[in-house]
Amino acid sequence: MYKLILPTRYFLKRRITYLAVAAVALCVFIVVVVMTVMNGLVSEFKGKNHDFVGDCIVSTESLVGFAYYEEFLNELRDQDFVLAASPVAKGFGLLTQPGTGQNIGVEIMGIEPAGFCEATKFAQTLYYHKDDPVNAFAPTYNPTLAGCVVGIDMISRSRDRSGKYYHNSEPLRIELMVTCFPLTAKGALAKAATDLVNSKTIYYSDDSHTGLVKVDARMVYLPFEFAQKLFGMAGATPRASAIHVKFTEGASLKTGVDEIEKMWNGFAGAHANQKYANLLKNVSVQSWLDYRRSSIAPMEKEQVMLILLFSMLGIITVFIIFVIFYMIICHKTKDIGILKSVGISRVAIVQVFLTFAAGVGIAGSGIGAGAGCTFLTKINDMEDWLFEHFGWELWDRTVYAIGDIPNDIKWEALAIITASAVLAALAGAFLPSARAARDRPVELLQVSQL
Amino acid sequence: MIGMTGEPIMSEMLKANGICKSYKMGQTRIEVLKGLDLSVRPGEFVAIVGASGSGKSTLLHILGALDEPDAGSVEFEGKRLDKFRAGELNRFRNKMVGFVFQFYHLLDELNVLENVALPAMAQSGTIGWLRRRIGAKKHAQGLLERLGLAERIAHKPYQLSGGERQRVAIARALMNEPKVLLADEPTGNLDSETGNGILRVLEELNNNGQTIVMVTHDDRIARRAHNVIRLADGKIV
Numbered sequence: 001m002y003k004l005i006l007p008t009r010y011f012l013k014r015r016i017t018y019l020a021v022a023a024v025a026l027c028v029f030i031v032v033v034v035m036t037v038m039n040g041l042v043s044e045f046k047g048k049n050h051d052f053v054g055d056c057i058v059s060t061e062s063l064v065g066f067a068y069y070e071e072f073l074n075e076l077r078d079q080d081f082v083l084a085a086s087p088v089a090k091g092f093g094l095l096t097q098p099g100t101g102q103n104i105g106v107e108i109m110g111i112e113p114a115g116f117c118e119a120t121k122f123a124q125t126l127y128y129h130k131d132d133p134v135n136a137f138a139p140t141y142n143p144t145l146a147g148c149v150v151g152i153d154m155i156s157r158s159r160d161r162s163g164k165y166y167h168n169s170e171p172l173r174i175e176l177m178v179t180c181f182p183l184t185a186k187g188a189l190a191k192a193a194t195d196l197v198n199s200k201t202i203y204y205s206d207d208s209h210t211g212l213v214k215v216d217a218r219m220v221y222l223p224f225e226f227a228q229k230l231f232g233m234a235g236a237t238p239r240a241s242a243i244h245v246k247f248t249e250g251a252s253l254k255t256g257v258d259e260i261e262k263m264w265n266g267f268a269g270a271h272a273n274q275k276y277a278n279l280l281k282n283v284s285v286q287s288w289l290d291y292r293r294s295s296i297a298p299m300e301k302e303q304v305m306l307i308l309l310f311s312m313l314g315i316i317t318v319f320i321i322f323v324i325f326y327m328i329i330c331h332k333t334k335d336i337g338i339l340k341s342v343g344i345s346r347v348a349i350v351q352v353f354l355t356f357a358a359g360v361g362i363a364g365s366g367i368g369a370g371a372g373c374t375f376l377t378k379i380n381d382m383e384d385w386l387f388e389h390f391g392w393e394l395w396d397r398t399v400y401a402i403g404d405i406p407n408d409i410k411w412e413a414l415a416i417i418t419a420s421a422v423l424a425a426l427a428g429a430f431l432p433s434a435r436a437a438r439d440r441p442v443e444l445l446q447v448s449q450l
Numbered sequence: 451m452i453g454m455t456g457e458p459i460m461s462e463m464l465k466a467n468g469i470c471k472s473y474k475m476g477q478t479r480i481e482v483l484k485g486l487d488l489s490v491r492p493g494e495f496v497a498i499v500g501a502s503g504s505g506k507s508t509l510l511h512i513l514g515a516l517d518e519p520d521a522g523s524v525e526f527e528g529k530r531l532d533k534f535r536a537g538e539l540n541r542f543r544n545k546m547v548g549f550v551f552q553f554y555h556l557l558d559e560l561n562v563l564e565n566v567a568l569p570a571m572a573q574s575g576t577i578g579w580l581r582r583r584i585g586a587k588k589h590a591q592g593l594l595e596r597l598g599l600a601e602r603i604a605h606k607p608y609q610l611s612g613g614e615r616q617r618v619a620i621a622r623a624l625m626n627e628p629k630v631l632l633a634d635e636p637t638g639n640l641d642s643e644t645g646n647g648i649l650r651v652l653e654e655l656n657n658n659g660q661t662i663v664m665v666t667h668d669d670r671i672a673r674r675a676h677n678v679i680r681l682a683d684g685k686i687v
Contacts, residue, residue, distance in 0.1 A: 001579040002571045009559035338555045341516055342569045342622070343544025345536065441543075442517040445555060 002339075003348065007356035010328070017360060020324040020425070024364025025371065027317040028421045031310050032372030035413060037379075040406020042303050048211040049292040051121035054084075056245040056257050057291045058264060060282045063091055063231070064187050065239035067276035072267050073243060081251040081259065086115030089227040090241035093180035095154075095220060106154075106220045108178065110227020113137065119244040125208040127152075128171050137223050139205040141173050147205030148176065149221040155207060163403055165209065174204035178220065182232025185239065185276055198230045212295070237276060253287055261285040314424055321428025325357060329432040336436050337444030346437040353433035354426055361425030365418035373414075376407040463661055464490040464513060464630055468522035471508050482508050484684035485522070490630070495656040496663045497675035504681040506665045507634050513663065514547050514632045515539055527629075544573050548623025552635035554615040556607040562618050563603045566590040569625040586625075593621040597651060613644035620651060624660075631655065633664040637671060649674050 011017050060066050069087050076085040089110035094103045113136045117123040123133035126149065128140060137147035155174075157165045179199040181189060202222065210216055225234065233239040247256045268280040289296065329336075339349055375382075383405060387393045394405060436444070466488040472481040482505040490496050498506045511517040513524055515531050524531045526546060534542060543549075548569075556565045564571075570586040571579055579586075594600055597617040607615055616636060623631055633652065637645030653674060656662050664675060672678045680687045 001574075001576055001583070002568060003576065005564065006557070006559060013559055334555065335557055335559075338557055339568075339572075341514075341543060341549050341551075341555070342572050343540040343542070344572045345540050348572075440517055442511045445516075445551065 002344070003351055003355060006335075006352050007359055010332075010356050011359045011363075014328060016324060016328055017356075020321055020328075020360045021364040021367065023317060023320045023324070024361055024421050024425055025368035027313060027424075028365045028368025028417060029372045029375070031313065031417050032369055032409075032414060033375055033379075034306065035310065035417070036372075036376055036409055037406055038303055038306050039410065039413065040408055042299050043408075044211075044406055045299050046289075046296055049295055050288050051124070052210050052212060052215065053288050053291055054119040054244040055247045055253060055288055056260055056285065057242055057288065058245070058260065058283060058285050059242035059291070060279070060284070062187070062279070062282050063241075064183050064185060064279060065089065065231070065233050065241045066279040066283050067185065067237045067239050068267075068271055068274065068280070069240040069243060070238070072264070075263060075267065076243065076245060076260070079259070079263075081248050081256050082245055083248045084115060084118035084246040086112055086119040086244050087224060087240040088116070088242045088244060089224055089231055089233055089239075091180055091227070091231040093178050093220075093230070096177045096179070098175055098177055104154075105218070106178070107218050108180070108220050108222060108227055108230070110222050110224040110230075112224045116244065119246040122208070125210050126206050127167050127209070128206045136221070137205055139173070139203050140170055142203070145203040146200065146223075146226065148178070148202040149206045149208050150204060151216040151219040152207040152209040153213075153216045154218070154220075155204070171204055171206060176202050176204065178202055178222070178230065180230045182230065184232060185237070185279065198232075200226070200230060214295070239276075239279070253289075257285060257287045314420060317421070318424045318428045321357070321360070321425050322431065325353070325429040326432040328356075329353065329436050333436060333439075333444045336439075337441045340437075340441040340444065346434075349437040350430070350433045353429055353436075357425045357429030357433075358422060360429075361422035364425065365421035368421065369414055369418050373409055376409055379407050380404045461491060462489040462525075463492045463527060464488075464663070465525040466509070466513060466522065467525070469509065469512060469519045469524070470521035471505070471512065471517070471519050482684055483512075483519070486681075486684065486686060488513075488679065488686065490661060490663055492629075492661055493656070493659055494661055494677055495652070495675040496677045496679060497672035498663065498665045498679045498681060499667065499669060499672040500681035502667060505684050506667075506681050509681070510632050510634050510663065510665045513630075514549050515542055516549070541573075544569055545626050546629050548626070548628035548631045550616070550619050550623045550631065550633040550636050552638040554607070554612075554619045554639075556615060556618055556622075558607055561604050561606055562594065562599060562610070563587065563590055565607065565618055566593060566621045566625055568622060573626065590621070590625060593624055594618075597621050611644075612640050613647060616640060616644075616648050617651065620648070620655075624655070629661060631660055631662045633662065635665055635667070637666070637668075645671070 058072070073085050073087060076082050091108050093106055093108050095106045096103050111122070114134045117133045123130060126133055126136060129136045135143070136149050139145050139147045152165055157167070159165050177199055179197050182198050183189065208216070208219070208221060222230070228234040228238055245260065247253070264283065264285050268277070268283070271277050271280060336349055383393055466486060469483050469486040470481070471483040472479050486509065488509070498509060500506045508517065512519050515524070518532070526542065531539070531542065557568070560568065567586050567590045570582070570590070574582060591600070591603065594603060597620060599614060599617055599621070602610060602614060607618070610618065620636070636652070637648050640648065649671060652662055652664065666672050
């Protein structure tokens with residue numbers, strides 16, 4: 001019973017305990033807040049990438065694309081685990097606004113709006129056609145015109161403080177010209193002997209706000225068949241650059257990707273003797289994580305660095321607890337001597353101080369976690385208040401493609417952080433208490449007598 | 451020797467053989483005990499007297515297994531303490547001996563009753579304590595009543611006088627009904643009237659059969675014991 005009574009009394013009576021509790025609480029608070037915000041930013045960013053491309057992408061890096069995609073699409077759509085599959089034609093071109101004399105290099109995605117919106121969350125990125133994405137390429141001012149959807153940052157727009165873009169009630173009639181170099185299936189210029197390029201006039205129909213900076217700044221979306229003609233991918237054996245696939249609810253990403261890869265390998269093998277079989281060799285099947293690796297990896301690396309930095313913070317916490325418990329136990333050598341003189345074992349003495357340390361860890365991590373959760377719940381309100389009164393905000397929403405400060409608390413992460421804090425407290429207290437428990441009773445008592 | 455009941459009577463409860471102990475002080479080594487022999491019979495009241503630095507407290511600590519000799523051995527009821535494993539030593543300190551220190555050495559965070567019951571708590575786990583706590587608390591209260599501390603059960607040590615604290619320490623030492631009570635200068639920190647009070651308590655305990663070994667530097671106090679052993683220069687004179 002003394003193993004509960006003594007630690008409880010030490011915890012409540014010794015003021016230095018409150019320092020130890022405060023140290024643990026502060027560390028837990030910092031880790032909870034920073035990790036939640038960082039994890040939120042990374043999750044949000046990953047989510048945007050996932051929404052943009054779907055679950056699985058069958059694609060080629062080659063600007064020529066690959067043939068026989070319609071056949072493979074049909075095979076995919078027959079699978080139980082595939083909810084939707086949609087082809088995409090990709091390329092690069094120049095975009096000009098007639099009369100301005102300005103050209104910008106753009107990336108072009110040719111999509112089938114209905115299918116692409118089933119395979120990805122493209123519909124949610126639109127403004128004027130959010131509710132009828134099938135008509136994304138039909139400008140409301142004249143649906144017969146060849147419409148295009150552009151990345152939201154390609155049109156000069158003002159933004160409010162929350163980062164929301166201002167839109168007119170109707171899309172402006174903006175005429176644009178897109179120019180591309182069409183390529184043959186062998187990768188040669190399709191119009192080598194003539195005028196080299198394909199140029200088409202297109203009209204602004206809508207903009208797409210994916211939240212991905214590079215995409216929103218340079219992407220132009222066109223109807224799939226329109227893009228195929230621009231790139232020289234149309235004809236008797238049409239080509240596509242990629243097929244975006246969405247799995248059914250509950251289907252495993254890894255299993256789905258592996259299945260599609262097996263299917264593709266079988267498909268490529270079955271077409272090995274076909275005319276454009278060589279184009280099938282450059283096709284890869286990837287999950288959205290691997291497909292967008294180049295965008296996601298830097299953020300994940302920052303997250304790993306932050307975790308490493310906070311591990312160091314954890315080591316510092318252990319050291320602080322060690323120092324505080326060393327001081328506490330130095331003051332308690334008399335008590336340890338008394339306990340040993342009445343026959344209490346070394347192990348039991350260490351248990352007394354570890355129980356004390358566990359109390360410090362639990363109290364500190366409880367306070368830190370509670371304060372962290374409260375702070376996170378109110379973080380955006382606090383930022384609004386600071387901006388209203390002092391003009392200060394964490395980041396300029398008119399510049400960064402980030403909205404509210406992420407504050408979605410992950411309970412598993414919180415449990416790990418608080419458990420780690422308790423373990424840190426135990427680790428910090430273990431050495432001083434084990435060392436003190438090792439001494440002979442007379443040595444412990446004589447120190448205090450002196 | 452065989453007693454009237456047919457059971458052998460132990461001639462010696464506690465026996466020290468050739469005890470040597472030294473301490474390192476800086477570069478020098480100071481020999482405190484130099485081959486000392488001692489025996490204590492059941493029911494005896496032994497006073498070990500000597501000048502300051504003569505080694506009497508060191509001897510008491512070795513007899514109570516709070517310290518280890520450099521050479522020699524201590525036997526308790528015929529068993530050598532140096533052969534005891536850690537758990538046996540803990541049980542020896544918990545049940546066989548009760549120690550009373552000059553500076554009381556009570557736990558400040560526990561009240562009087564809890565301090566006295568500490569040896570009983572030490573021998574039980576948490577669940578074991580829940581089963582025997584009522585009996586143990588009654589026994590502790592009984593001891594405190596015998597020592598005139600019935601009104602002080604809920605007080606903390608800092609709220610007691612020196613004499614009261616020493617009586618709490620005696621009650622704690624008696625909690626598990628030890629076979630030997632070891633008292634290290636029990637009146638050393640008290641005024642003469644209070645000290646006499648404590649000595650009367652020890653005499654009464656001894657009259658009831660308690661074996662006591664007491665260390666003192668005061669001859670007048672030592673004379674209250676049955677047997678006085680003088681220590682000088684690390685040896686019995």
